[in-house]
Amino acid sequence: MKQTGIWTALKYDLEDVTKRLNQAHKDYKEAKQHAEVWRDDFLESLAEAKAKKNGTDVAKERKKLTTVSKQRKQARNIKRMRRKLGNPATTKVYITDEDGNRLECDTKETVEDACIHENASRFSQTQGTPGMTSPLLDSLGYLADTDEADDILHGTFEIPDGTCPYAAKLIAELRMPDSIRKDGPTSHYVSTQDHVKGWRKQKEGISADPDGLTFSHYKAGADDDYIPPLMPLSDPSPTNMVLYRKRGSRQRTWRF
Numbered sequence: 001m002k003q004t005g006i007w008t009a010l011k012y013d014l015e016d017v018t019k020r021l022n023q024a025h026k027d028y029k030e031a032k033q034h035a036e037v038w039r040d041d042f043l044e045s046l047a048e049a050k051a052k053k054n055g056t057d058v059a060k061e062r063k064k065l066t067t068v069s070k071q072r073k074q075a076r077n078i079k080r081m082r083r084k085l086g087n088p089a090t091t092k093v094y095i096t097d098e099d100g101n102r103l104e105c106d107t108k109e110t111v112e113d114a115c116i117h118e119n120a121s122r123f124s125q126t127q128g129t130p131g132m133t134s135p136l137l138d139s140l141g142y143l144a145d146t147d148e149a150d151d152i153l154h155g156t157f158e159i160p161d162g163t164c165p166y167a168a169k170l171i172a173e174l175r176m177p178d179s180i181r182k183d184g185p186t187s188h189y190v191s192t193q194d195h196v197k198g199w200r201k202q203k204e205g206i207s208a209d210p211d212g213l214t215f216s217h218y219k220a221g222a223d224d225d226y227i228p229p230l231m232p233l234s235d236p237s238p239t240n241m242v243l244y245r246k247r248g249s250r251q252r253t254w255r256f
Helices: 014-032 035-054 058-081 108-122 136-140 147-154 165-172 178-183 192-200 215-222 238-247
Strands: 093-096 102-105
Touching: 035 058, 093 108, 102 108, 136 147, 192 215
Parallel strands: none
Antiparallel strands: 093 102
16 A cells, blocks of 8 residues: 555445556556657656766767667567576475485475475474584574573684584684784674665665565765765664664564
8 A cells, every 4th residue: 555555445346446456457557658768758757866976978878778788688588489588386396205206296285395394394404413402502692692602702612511412613614813802802883884885785676675675775975975874764874774683673664
């Protein structure tokens, strides 16, 4: 409802919803006829903005944007010809049973069971490893936030009896080098310049929050001379990122 702006959508009956859906399709088809013109107008305004920012010629910036747009369109046409445009739905999957037989799952129930089993096995691979069993688990815990974990970094940790010999060899190599120890802990501070530099390297089109904003929104904001130091708490400003890293917390909208 937030994206469409129709806040009373839940009050409509089936007939009203059908009428509005049909009208939306008509508006889409009509707007699609003007898509090329609107795209050219957008590229023209973008070229003017880039030229003003970089101190270059508008025609030069327009040529760059037009070239990129043509390349993207050509790539889409190639994918369309190869029938690889978009992500087709999964209709079947294959699994291997305990006897080594390869089985095909082509129903909703069997596909779901196969995916659940695969995800469960993938995200539980550490079960039974030395770090997840005694005696290391008793000493280090699940988060390695114990005094024994600090002893490993200092090279003074005493290997408990019954520890896997390969795990013991790994622990011996986890001692923090003196060169790193002398530098001290890494600072939580992020300057505005580093913040802006980091956002410039991000890819556009990535969904950033439940409201539907993409990385394009944050890249545009981070590149502004006024916005980065004053971004509100809902945005990843450098000041807020320092607080989140230092406190080990995260925003409410980032939680799943």
